[in-house]
Amino acid sequence: MQKIHVADYDALPERAGQVVDLGGEEIVLFRLSNGEVKAVENRSPHPKGGTLGEGLVSGEYLYCPVYDWKISLNDGKVQAPDQGQVKIYQVDRDGEQVFVVK
16 A cells, blocks of 8 residues: 655645546545545546536535536445446545545
């Protein structure tokens, strides 16, 4: 397992995404209103594709900016009646530094 520094906590906007490159993979970091940081791949699970970086966060859910699909930031699953899943990444915070664990 490898911890990769991806951001400083104070630099993350609350309830908005920040896209970062993780060795060729685009991921989006979200700082929730409760202070947690979540990370998902920057790819909509919708069959027509798209990105999630401009998505809106409410609680622990992300709303796809194009298709308005509701996605859990805990397990990546799209909520019914829609179907699909995005890859989630483990996030570790050490003080002001935010890491993704691969």
